[in-house]
Structures are given as structure tokens and as C-alpha cells.
Amino acid sequence: MAEPGHDALEVITMDLQGQTFALEAVHVREILDLVPITEVPGAQPFVAGLINVRGKVVPLADLRLKFGMEQTADTIDTRIVVIEIDVDRVPTVVGIRADKVHEVTTLDATALSEVPRVGTRWRQDYIRFIGKHGDDFIVVPDIARILVSGAAEPANEAPKHDRSSATLALARPGEH
Amino acid sequence: MTSPDPIETFRQEAQELLEQLEHTLLDLGHRPTDADLIDAAFRALHTIKGSGAMFGFERVAGFTHHVETAFDLIRKGRVRATAELIALTLAAKDQMRRLIETPAEADEAAGDAILGRLQAAIDAATVGVPAAAAVAAGPAAPAPASATAAARAVRTWRVRFRLPKNAMATGSNPLLLIDELRELGEATVIADTTKIPPLEDLDPTDCLVGWEATVTTAHPRDAIEQVFLFLLDDMELIIEAVDAQGAEEGAAAPTPASPSSSSSSNSAGQGSPATAAIAPVNWAEVGTKAAPKSSAPGPSPSPAAAAAEPAAQAQKGAATAKASGSVRVPAERLDELMDQVGELVIAHSRLKQITAQTHDPQVKSVVEEIERLARELQDTTMGVRMMPIGSLFGRFRRLVYDLSRDLGKDIELITSGEETELDKTVIERLADPLVHLIRNAADHGIEPRERRIDAGKPAAGRVMLTARHAGAAVLISVADDGRGLDRERIQARAEENGLVAPGAKVTDEELFKLIFAAGFSTAREVTNLSGRGVGMDVVKRTIEELRGSIEVRSTAGRGSEVTLRLPLTLAIIDGLLVRVGNGRYVIPLGAVEECVELTPEDDLRSTGRCFLNIRGDLVPFIRLREQFATRTPPDPYQKVIIVSAEGMHVGLVVDQVIGDHQTVIKSLSRLHAEVEMFSGATILGDGSVALILDVPQLVAHGQAQEERLKAAG
Structure with missing residues (x-):
């Protein structure tokens, strides 16, 4: 895995509620159009769905709930990015819901910076880096940590915590 | 895909060989003079030694060498396969397994002790020469009575052999075999090239040449067979005596005898009808001799050894050794295959929905064809996961053998329904529960010998292990003909543990179920085998995890039976x-x-x-x-x-x-x-x-x- 200052990071960029996120390309297996989603009663809200990916039953994670975002309806651009990542050292295939998927790109090492101590409205440990790509700020979330937190924490804890850390310092690049 | 680690391959192979060796030894316990079994055991030992040395398992090779030497004596009839010897060889087999699997923990001294006792047993079991000949004869030698006499006489043999196609790839060298034949006596060797295809179809790594050798030797027929000992299973080998009768037969054949001097003669001749009937393949009769004039100093004194028997014998050898032509596949790959087939079925049903709107008969027929294929593929894939339960039953023969020695009871294990198929994962998980049930049956169920005789039962106790299908379930039962469950004692114990209200009326079924409760044991004393009350709840837990159920039946004085009902598959x-x-x-x-x-x-x-x-x-x-x-x-x-x-x-x-x-x-x-x-x-x-x-x-x-x-x- 690339660390800032050492290497460039190859990523796939995607949108969630107008904010650009990037998933490390090494984890990404495929990108799917929206498929029928089966609800799992009793599961945590941010992983409340199951999808069929080539005969495998795969949980679908909605990061919007972890970042305190509104859940708007699916559009024609909605995609599922299927990633494979170690959750507590167990390789796990997870689908990540995206409002829109842009491109595969390289985040330059110099464009990556550590998460500023203050000034984000999100839980710091959910974010690996923040990068700049053109005029956009790109957030590289720490998916593994988000998923582990999902498996360990009580369901209602995370979103509340997110919303309580207030100010929005990340300049929002013009809405898409 | 990475190529498998050769050491790992050796381990797997050795494990299979050791298992095979164990079965052979246990069979040998019942039929101590069976030459086929002795040969099979010897071959297994020899292969372990050989490949062990090849892969750097020096200790394994060294240890096995001694055991092999012992078995060689048995094979040659110098030593009888006594019960003691078999027990020691089994112990040696366990030591070999330890040396291969956990070399660091294998105790050198323990190995030496086994070898020492083995040597002592050999000395004790050594037999006189006449008896030796009789044992060696067994079914292998042509005519036991005249064997010793015939053995010394010089005879001419016609040896026709064809190695398996992959012989070169597996490291056999036909030239060395031919040299070995030559060492036995004067030999003329002719190559049979009829099976060699046109150049464009030729795979240069295949061994396609057959050979026919005429050997004149004082050694017995066995000596010739031994040249091919390690290839016997897969090769074609016909050994015929060329004596007065054989020669006449050969002369009567329409094929003219061709000069037998050339060793690379082009054999385009037709097969003689007389011999072709015996031989499984159409051998070109190039080397048929009119008479053993070359160097045989006289006709063999044993005309009784007819030429018909050898072919049958070679075939029999091949049949016994051809136990399993199986392929090892990691279980994950089967799961993957299963997933993909599932995906195919789903893709097909989508295709069917789409094509339902069209009226093109051609498209429709293709969709139907795919449907049929997908269903068949699904059935086959499911079938691949299924394994006969016999592989598991085999392991318990050793268990019962050991139990019977440890407990000093004669116990016979009778199995049936080995061919019953079950999902592989289920079979693996069943091993532990069945061990517990069999131990229980042997330890608690079967009475000591004297008690059995008093009760008018046969002295040897029986443990019956059976498997059979019943709808979508498989029933596996462990039954014994022992004393049966002690109703009163179980009830007393249950009341003691508070599982049953004192004096309550409980049905047999309910009461017997209690033996599976954790910590429930009615054994008066704990033996090193059972009685601790841990075993049965393991059985219960495992069976429940496998979505199965347990039934217990028992008749006082007549024995008890535990039946496990399991689903065919977990998947x-x-x-x-x-x-x-x-x-x-x-x-x-x-x-x-x-x-x-x-x-x-x-x-x-x-x-x-x-x-x-x-x-x-x-x-x-x-x-x-x-x-x-x-x-x-x-x-x-x-x-x-x-x-x-x-x-x-x-x-x-x-x-x-x-x-x-x-x-x-x-x-x-x-x-x-x-x-x-x-x-x-x-x-x-x-x-x-x-x-x-x-x-x-x-x-x-x-x-x-x-x-x-x-x-x-």
C-alpha cells in the first residue's frame, strides 16, 4: 500500500453527495450497475443490503451513513464498486455504493496530505488521506477501519458521533 | 497457478501409501499367507523408502529400510507373518508417519525400540526352508508340488511386456529392465513397434514400444516377475514357458517364425490366432520360436505349467492394485466450481426470460439445450462433492484393532454400506463422533470374554458400522452386541444430576438421549478410553452442527445401537x-x-x-x-x-x-x-x-x- 510521500496512489474516483472520494485501485474488483438489493433485517443500517456478485452473496455498504450524509434516491448514475479488502485479516468482498463513478487516476504523492487535525466534519480515523486532484478535494476513506467499526460498534453510535463534530472546512467544489 | 511443492506432494503421497499399508496389514492379519497382500505391503514400503530418499527424508528412508528388509523376508517365505510381526509393523507405520509429518517430534529411541522388537519377532518367526518354499508358493507359484524341483531346472521363458505410456515420465527406464532380464540368463529381445503411430501423432514422451524377450534361465518364474515388480500394476506382462508343448503350439501358428536374432526387427507380422486369444493386445508374433533350440539344454521337467495361467494372473494383479484412479482437488476449488455453476443456472434463467418474448424456434431450442446442460452440470458438480463413506470406515479398522488389544477383548468390526455417498465436509466432520461411539461400544458395550461366554454369546464381540440412504438423509449407525444400556443406572444418574425428577416415568427414548448430555457418564471408573463423559456431548454437538439428529436404541443383554441421521450435503x-x-x-x-x-x-x-x-x-x-x-x-x-x-x-x-x-x-x-x-x-x-x-x-x-x-x- 502506498504511503504519502513515497509513491503515487492509483485510485478510482467516485462521488457521494457531491463529495469526491477515491478507492485504492488495488482493492477494486469490478464496477457494477445497480442490481437488486436484498435488505437484511436486523443488520446495521450502513451494511443493510446484500447483492449477488457472480454467484457470491456480497454485503453492500453505504458509506453515506458513515459520513453523516443524506440518503438520496438512486439515479441512473448509481454504481456499485466491488472491492476486496482485509477486515480483521479476513479477506472480505464488499460492494460500495457510489452516486457516480468517474475514472481511474493517479493521485500524485505530493497531492496527498495527512488528514488535518481539525476542520473535517468526519471522524478522522475513517479517512486515510485527503488529496487534491485539479480543483477537487479527494477523500481516500479507510474502508477497512470503517467496516471493522461497523462490525464492532453498536449500530446507533457512529452517525451521531459524526454529526456532532461540526464545522465544514473542506471547500465543497461546485455541486455536480 | 503455482506448481505444487514437491515435498508437500511427497507427504500426500506417503500419507496415501501409509494408509494403504495399514489396510494391507490389517487384511494380512486375517489371511497371513496371502502372497498378494504381502507383495502389496512390500511395494508400499519400498516406494516410501525410495521417494523418501529422493525428497530428502533420510530418516524416513533409513527407518523404512529396516521394515522393508523384514518384509522382504516374509515375502521370500523365510519368515511367517505372525500377529506379533503385523502389530509391530503397524507400530512402525505410525513411526513412519510421525517421521514424515512431524519429524521434530519423532522420537529416535522409540523408532529404534520398534526396530529392535521387529528383529526379535523376525527371529522368533523364522521358519525352516521347506515351509518357506510352501509359503512362497502360495497362489503365485505355478505348481507348488514341483516348485522346488522346477526352480533349479533351466527353462526358457517368453516374456512379453509393454510398459504404461507414461513410464518414461514416471522415471522407469525400459533399458534397465531389459538389462535385468539379461542378467537372469541368455536373452533375446525383440522390440514391438506396432503401436507407434505416424510421426505427426507421435508424442515423443510416450513409451510406445513393447518388447518380447526369450529368456533361458535357471531362475524361477518369480524372478522374472520381480524384474517388473514396481510396474506390475499398470503394465502388460505375459510370461509363458516355452517348453515342448509351448513350442508345438507356436509351430502350429500360421505365422512363419522369423529370425530371432535382430533386436530391432520391424514387426509387421500378423498376430497368431492361438496366442492373440490369450493376450489382451494384438502382439505381433515376431519372436515365436519353432523350438527352444538356442540354448535350452533340454525340455523342462515340469510340463504341468501350462501357458494359459500367466495372463490371468497378470490381469488379477492389475485389478487388485487399480483401487482408485482419483484426482486430488482442493475443496475450495470445488466450492468455486459450485458457485460458477450456480451463476450459470441464474444466467440461463435470465436468458430464458428474455427469449420468452421471441418466437424464433432456433433460439428457443438452443436455450432449452443450455438449460439441460446447465442442470446436468449442476448435478455433476454436486456429485463431485460426494464421497463414499468407505474412506472414513477404513480408518476405524485400526481403531478397533487397537481397542481390542488394549481392552483384551476380541472385537470384530463389521462394516456395510461403504459405498454410501455423503458430502465431503460432512464425512470429515463425522470422524470424531464416530470414534467416540465406537470406543463407547467397545469399552462399555461389549462384555469381557467370560461374561459373553456365560451369556451364551460368541466370544468375539461385534461392532457393526453401517451406512445407508433414507430419502434425503443418510443413516449411519454404530451397533454392538454387548450388554446394552443400563436403564436403571442411567435413570439414577440422571436423577442425581437433576436432569430427571426422582421417580419420574421416562420413556426409553428420552432416557437414552440423556447419555449425550455434557458430563454424563455412568461408567463406574474412568478408563483411559472412555468414561469421562466428554465424548458423547461432542457427538451431539457435532451432529447438531451438521443439522443431523441422533437416535438410541438398546435392548438389555442384546446390545445397543446409535443411529446418526444426517443430511446428504451441507451445501x-x-x-x-x-x-x-x-x-x-x-x-x-x-x-x-x-x-x-x-x-x-x-x-x-x-x-x-x-x-x-x-x-x-x-x-x-x-x-x-x-x-x-x-x-x-x-x-x-x-x-x-x-x-x-x-x-x-x-x-x-x-x-x-x-x-x-x-x-x-x-x-x-x-x-x-x-x-x-x-x-x-x-x-x-x-x-x-x-x-x-x-x-x-x-x-x-x-x-x-x-x-x-x-x-x-
């Missing part, structure tokens, strides 16, 4: 597909008792208390709509599915019963570890995912709810 269950709101769910059909309609009266009445009157029984029910927080309006006529687990019933209220569904079970990921109501998921025909209800959990939930309501009054 697939029959399910009942239901709809709750917009979601579809699968209920394992095995748990379903019946379906009833939820009458409007019940529906209304039950707003406070959720009970249903099923033929006089009050059955609590759970509204799955509430559990799943379904938001759509309920269907006007809801159904209740009565399910049971652990003997308790609960009703599940659903909107609609869709029908039965062959369910391929997929487990849920770690992210859904906290979800309790579901045991897994499956993929439906239209490609969507449906959850499988965890019935025991729901039943427990329903019972808890009932308790709460009762407490609330």
Missing part, C-alpha cells in the same frame, strides 16, 4: 420459499411441520397474545413482518408456517408461501455476524438474494416471548 438444502412484505426468505424444509392460514379471528384475538390453537396445542407465533420491520401493508390472508426445533414448535407468520426451492447455502460475511435471525443466504432463480431463516434461533425467540407473556400473566 444444499430443500427450502420453503416465502414472502414477507417485498422480501423473500427461505425456511429449511426439514424444520417445517405444516402450513395453516391465519384466520381473521386468530389475527384479531392475537393482538395481545400470540398463540394459535393447533389441534388442541397452544403454539406461540411470531409475526415476521414485525421482526423484519416491514413497511408494506400486509396481505389479507396471511399464512402461518409451523416449524419445530429441539422438539418445540413455533409459528411464523408470512404474507405468502411461494413454494419449495433447492437452496444453495452461502454463508453471511463477517459484517453480518451480529444478525441473529438468519443462518445464511441463497441466490434465487432471478439472480436476487434471499435470506435463510435460522429456525432454532426463531424458536428460542418465540419460546422466550411465551415465557415473558406467561410471567406477565
Whole structure:
């Protein structure tokens, strides 16, 4: 895995509620159009769905709930990015819901910076880096940590915590 | 794909060989003079030694060498295969396994001790020369009576052999074999090139040449066979005596005898009808000799050895050794295959939906063809996961052999239904429970010898291990003809442990079930085999995990029988597909008792208390709509599915019963570890995912709810 200052990071960029996120390309297996989603009663809200990916039953994670975002309806651009990542050292295939998927790109090492101590409205440990790509700020979330937190924490804890850390310092690049 | 580690390959191979060796030795215990068994054991030992040395397992090779030497003596008839020798060889086999699997822990001294005792046993079992000849003769030598006389006489043999195609690839060198033949005596060798195809079809690594050698030797026939000892199983080998009779036969054949001097003669000749009838392949009769004029100093004194028998014998050898032509496949790869086939079935049903709108008969016929193929592929793939349970039963022969020695009881293991097939994972998980049950039967069930004789039973106790199919389940039972379960003692013990109220009337069935409770043992004293009361609850737990059940039957003085009922496979269950709101769910059909309609009266009445009157029984029910927080309006006529687990019933209220569904079970990921109501998921025909209800959990939930309501009054 690339660390800032050492290497460039190859990523796939995607949108969630107008904010650009990037998933490390090494984890990404495929990108799917929206498929029928089966609800799992009793599961945590941010992983409340199951999808069929080539005969495998795969949980679908909605990061919007972890970042305190509104859940708007699916559009024609909605995609599922299927990633494979170690959750507590167990390789796990997870689908990540995206409002829109842009491109595969390289985040330059110099464009990556550590998460500023203050000034984000999100839980710091959910974010690996923040990068700049053109005029956009790109957030590289720490998916593994988000998923582990999902498996360990009580369901209602995370979103509340997110919303309580207030100010929005990340300049929002013009809405898409 | 990475190529397998050669050392790992050796380990696997050695493991198989050791298993085979163990079976052979146990068989040998019953038939100590069977030459085929002795040869098989010797071959296994020799191969382990050889490949062990090749892969750097020097200690294995060194140790095995001594055991092999001992067996060589048995093979040559110098030593009898006594029970003691067999027991020691089994111990040696265990030591070999330790040396291969955990070399660091293998104790050198223990190995030396075994070898020392082995040597002592050999000395004790060494027999005189005449007896030796008789043992060596067995079924292998042509005429036991004249064997010793014939052995010394010089005879001419015609040896025709063809190595397996892959002989070169597996490291055999035909030239060395021919040299070995030459060492036996004067030999003329002719190559048979009829099987060599045109150049463009030729695979240069195949061994396609056959050979015919005329050997004149004072050595017996066995000596010639021994040249091919390690190839016998897969090769064609015909050894015929060329004596007065044989020669006449050969002369009568229409094929003219060609000069037998050239060793590379081009053999385009026709097969002689007389010999072709015996030989499995059409051998070109190039080397047929008119008479053994070359160097045989006189006709053999044993004309009794006819030429017909050898072919049959070679074939028999091949048949016994051709036990399994199997391929090792990692289980994950089978799971992958299963997934892909499932995907194919789903893709097909989508194709079918799309083509339903067209009227092109050609497209339709292709879709039907694909459907048939996909179904067959699915069946085959499921079949691949199935293994005969015999592989597991085989292991228990050793267990019973050891138990019988440790306990000083004569115990016979009788197995049947080895061919019964079960999912591979189920078979693996069954090993432990069956060990416990067999130990129990041997230790507690079977009485000591004197007691058996007093009771008028045969002195040797019997443990019967049987497997058979019963619908979608497999029944495996462990029965013994011992003393049976002691009803009074179990009841007393159960009362002591508070499992049963003192003096309560309990049926046999209920009482016998208690032996599976944790910590329940009625054994007066703990032996090193059983009696600690840990075994049986392991049995119960494992069987429950495999979604199976246990039945116990026992007749005092006549024996007892424990029957395990297991589903055929873990990967697939029959399910009942239901709809709750917009979601579809699968209920394992095995748990379903019946379906009833939820009458409007019940529906209304039950707003406070959720009970249903099923033929006089009050059955609590759970509204799955509430559990799943379904938001759509309920269907006007809801159904209740009565399910049971652990003997308790609960009703599940659903909107609609869709029908039965062959369910391929997929487990849920770690992210859904906290979800309790579901045991897994499956993929439906239209490609969507449906959850499988965890019935025991729901039943427990329903019972808890009932308790709460009762407490609330």
C-alpha cells in the first residue's frame, strides 16, 4: 500500500453527495450497475443490503451513513464498486455504493496530505488521506477501519458521533 | 497457478501409501499367507523408502529400510507373518508417519525400540526352508508340488511386456529392465513397434514400444516377475514357458517364425490366432520360436505349467492394485466450481426470460439445450462433492484393532454400506463422533470374554458400522452386541444430576438421549478410553452442527445401537420459499411441520397474545413482518408456517408461501455476524438474494416471548 510521500496512489474516483472520494485501485474488483438489493433485517443500517456478485452473496455498504450524509434516491448514475479488502485479516468482498463513478487516476504523492487535525466534519480515523486532484478535494476513506467499526460498534453510535463534530472546512467544489 | 511443492506432494503421497499399508496389514492379519497382500505391503514400503530418499527424508528412508528388509523376508517365505510381526509393523507405520509429518517430534529411541522388537519377532518367526518354499508358493507359484524341483531346472521363458505410456515420465527406464532380464540368463529381445503411430501423432514422451524377450534361465518364474515388480500394476506382462508343448503350439501358428536374432526387427507380422486369444493386445508374433533350440539344454521337467495361467494372473494383479484412479482437488476449488455453476443456472434463467418474448424456434431450442446442460452440470458438480463413506470406515479398522488389544477383548468390526455417498465436509466432520461411539461400544458395550461366554454369546464381540440412504438423509449407525444400556443406572444418574425428577416415568427414548448430555457418564471408573463423559456431548454437538439428529436404541443383554441421521450435503438444502412484505426468505424444509392460514379471528384475538390453537396445542407465533420491520401493508390472508426445533414448535407468520426451492447455502460475511435471525443466504432463480431463516434461533425467540407473556400473566 502506498504511503504519502513515497509513491503515487492509483485510485478510482467516485462521488457521494457531491463529495469526491477515491478507492485504492488495488482493492477494486469490478464496477457494477445497480442490481437488486436484498435488505437484511436486523443488520446495521450502513451494511443493510446484500447483492449477488457472480454467484457470491456480497454485503453492500453505504458509506453515506458513515459520513453523516443524506440518503438520496438512486439515479441512473448509481454504481456499485466491488472491492476486496482485509477486515480483521479476513479477506472480505464488499460492494460500495457510489452516486457516480468517474475514472481511474493517479493521485500524485505530493497531492496527498495527512488528514488535518481539525476542520473535517468526519471522524478522522475513517479517512486515510485527503488529496487534491485539479480543483477537487479527494477523500481516500479507510474502508477497512470503517467496516471493522461497523462490525464492532453498536449500530446507533457512529452517525451521531459524526454529526456532532461540526464545522465544514473542506471547500465543497461546485455541486455536480 | 503455482506448481505444487514437491515435498508437500511427497507427504500426500506417503500419507496415501501409509494408509494403504495399514489396510494391507490389517487384511494380512486375517489371511497371513496371502502372497498378494504381502507383495502389496512390500511395494508400499519400498516406494516410501525410495521417494523418501529422493525428497530428502533420510530418516524416513533409513527407518523404512529396516521394515522393508523384514518384509522382504516374509515375502521370500523365510519368515511367517505372525500377529506379533503385523502389530509391530503397524507400530512402525505410525513411526513412519510421525517421521514424515512431524519429524521434530519423532522420537529416535522409540523408532529404534520398534526396530529392535521387529528383529526379535523376525527371529522368533523364522521358519525352516521347506515351509518357506510352501509359503512362497502360495497362489503365485505355478505348481507348488514341483516348485522346488522346477526352480533349479533351466527353462526358457517368453516374456512379453509393454510398459504404461507414461513410464518414461514416471522415471522407469525400459533399458534397465531389459538389462535385468539379461542378467537372469541368455536373452533375446525383440522390440514391438506396432503401436507407434505416424510421426505427426507421435508424442515423443510416450513409451510406445513393447518388447518380447526369450529368456533361458535357471531362475524361477518369480524372478522374472520381480524384474517388473514396481510396474506390475499398470503394465502388460505375459510370461509363458516355452517348453515342448509351448513350442508345438507356436509351430502350429500360421505365422512363419522369423529370425530371432535382430533386436530391432520391424514387426509387421500378423498376430497368431492361438496366442492373440490369450493376450489382451494384438502382439505381433515376431519372436515365436519353432523350438527352444538356442540354448535350452533340454525340455523342462515340469510340463504341468501350462501357458494359459500367466495372463490371468497378470490381469488379477492389475485389478487388485487399480483401487482408485482419483484426482486430488482442493475443496475450495470445488466450492468455486459450485458457485460458477450456480451463476450459470441464474444466467440461463435470465436468458430464458428474455427469449420468452421471441418466437424464433432456433433460439428457443438452443436455450432449452443450455438449460439441460446447465442442470446436468449442476448435478455433476454436486456429485463431485460426494464421497463414499468407505474412506472414513477404513480408518476405524485400526481403531478397533487397537481397542481390542488394549481392552483384551476380541472385537470384530463389521462394516456395510461403504459405498454410501455423503458430502465431503460432512464425512470429515463425522470422524470424531464416530470414534467416540465406537470406543463407547467397545469399552462399555461389549462384555469381557467370560461374561459373553456365560451369556451364551460368541466370544468375539461385534461392532457393526453401517451406512445407508433414507430419502434425503443418510443413516449411519454404530451397533454392538454387548450388554446394552443400563436403564436403571442411567435413570439414577440422571436423577442425581437433576436432569430427571426422582421417580419420574421416562420413556426409553428420552432416557437414552440423556447419555449425550455434557458430563454424563455412568461408567463406574474412568478408563483411559472412555468414561469421562466428554465424548458423547461432542457427538451431539457435532451432529447438531451438521443439522443431523441422533437416535438410541438398546435392548438389555442384546446390545445397543446409535443411529446418526444426517443430511446428504451441507451445501444444499430443500427450502420453503416465502414472502414477507417485498422480501423473500427461505425456511429449511426439514424444520417445517405444516402450513395453516391465519384466520381473521386468530389475527384479531392475537393482538395481545400470540398463540394459535393447533389441534388442541397452544403454539406461540411470531409475526415476521414485525421482526423484519416491514413497511408494506400486509396481505389479507396471511399464512402461518409451523416449524419445530429441539422438539418445540413455533409459528411464523408470512404474507405468502411461494413454494419449495433447492437452496444453495452461502454463508453471511463477517459484517453480518451480529444478525441473529438468519443462518445464511441463497441466490434465487432471478439472480436476487434471499435470506435463510435460522429456525432454532426463531424458536428460542418465540419460546422466550411465551415465557415473558406467561410471567406477565
